[in-house]
Amino acid sequence: QKEVEQDPGPLSVPEGAIVSLNCTYSNSAFQYFMWYRQYSRKGPELLMYTYSSGNKEDGRFTAQVDKSSKYISLFIRDSQPSDSATYLCAMSAINSGAGSYQLTFGKGTKLSVIP
Amino acid sequence: DSGVTQTPKHLITATGQRVTLRCSPRSGDLSVYWYQQSLDQGLQFLIQYYNGEERAKGNILERFSAQQFPDLHSELNLSSLELGDSALYFCASSVAQTGELFFGEGSRLTVL
Numbered sequence: 001q002k003e004v005e006q007d008p009g010p011l012s013v014p015e016g017a018i019v020s021l022n023c024t025y026s027n028s029a030f031q032y033f034m035w036y037r038q039y040s041r042k043g044p045e046l047l048m049y050t051y052s053s054g055n056k057e058d059g060r061f062t063a064q065v066d067k068s069s070k071y072i073s074l075f076i077r078d079s080q081p082s083d084s085a086t087y088l089c090a091m092s093a094i095n096s097g098a099g100s101y102q103l104t105f106g107k108g109t110k111l112s113v114i115p
Numbered sequence: 116d117s118g119v120t121q122t123p124k125h126l127i128t129a130t131g132q133r134v135t136l137r138c139s140p141r142s143g144d145l146s147v148y149w150y151q152q153s154l155d156q157g158l159q160f161l162i163q164y165y166n167g168e169e170r171a172k173g174n175i176l177e178r179f180s181a182q183q184f185p186d187l188h189s190e191l192n193l194s195s196l197e198l199g200d201s202a203l204y205f206c207a208s209s210v211a212q213t214g215e216l217f218f219g220e221g222s223r224l225t226v227l
Contacts, residue, residue, distance in 0.1 A: 034215070043117065043205055043218035044158070088158065095171050100146065100163070102171060103216060107157035 003027050006089055006106030015115050019076040023089035023106045026070065030091035032101065033065050035074045038086045038108065047087075048074065079113045086110045118142065121206050121219035129227055133194040136222045140187055140208030146170070147189040148209070148216060149181055153202040164189055196226045 006023045013019055021035075032051045036044035048063040050056045056063045064073040072091075076083055088108040092101040118141035128134055140147050149161040151174075160173030164183035175181075178196075183189040193200060203223050207216035 032215075036218075041221075041223075043119075043207075043220050044216075045117070046215060046217065049215055097171070100165065100170055102163075103148075103160070105158040 004089065004091060004104050004106045007109055008107055010110040010112060012112045012114060013079055015079060015081060015113055017079050017113070019074075019079050019083070019111060019113075021074040021076075021087050021089075021109050021111070023072050023091075024070055025072075025091055027091070027093060027104075028070070029093040030104075031094070032092040033063070033072050034090040034092075034103075035061075035063055036088045036090055036105075038088060040085075044088055081113045081115050084112045117217040117219065119206060119208050119217055119219035121204075121222050123222055124220065125223045125225075127225045127227065128196060130196055130198060132196050132226075133192065134196065134224065136191040136193070136204050136206075136224075138189045138191070138206030138208075138219060140189070140206075141210075141217055144208035144210045144217070145187065146209045147183055147187070148207040149175075149189070149191050150205040150207065150218075151202050152205060152221070158205070161191070193224070196224075198226050200224065201226045 035048040037047045038044040053067045060077045062075040086108040089106040092103045095102040120139040145166045147164045151159045161175040163171040181191045203221045205221045207218045
């Protein structure tokens with residue numbers, strides 16, 4: 001079982017739809033949870049960052065973490081064509097040998113928002 | 116613009132050759148990370164440096180090496196290149212060691 005599982009899609013939705021993207025994980029040591037957005041031929045861009053169970057909202061984006069179920073979600077409200085990108089979940093746990101947190105990425109879900 | 120600069124943006128070379136990829140982190144960031152991204156493998160962590168010292172190693176091949184210089188820029192050296200090394204190579208930097216990474220635009224390597 002991979003540490004982080006993410007459905008690669010592709011996911012295609014009409015403009016204005018609510019999008020739900022999800023990841024599951026198996027490592028209980030993960031403490032910080034992130035979502036990155038990656039446009040084609042660009043580097044991943046940090047979108048949302050959270051460390052506790054519950055919801056965190058930022059504009060049209062809501063990140064949800066359920067540590068008991070080892071499940072995280074990203075919701076996009078009123079989706080726009082400009083949201084078309086690959087969304088990667090990422091989780092970090094302390095690497096005691098390195099003295100720093102180590103990030104593990106999901107493989108990414110490719111989203112297309114159709115006008 | 117993340118503030119992380121990578122050069123070159125594109126590189127085409129032949130099998131058996133050696134290339135060097137360069138990264139300048141965001142101002143003030145002490146940690147530099149290198150990742151490889153291919154279509155089937157996703158983002159794979161290669162190696163991390165903190166203030167000039169190697170901190171963590173991931174799935175980095177022995178043919179690959181990296182270093183971070185006193186001015187905090189980093190170089191990733193790829194040698195004896197194989198077709199399977201064709202990928203996007205990303206550098207990322209972070210000041211807080213909790214996993215918030217800021218990525219450069221990547222170097223696209225094509226090995227023919």
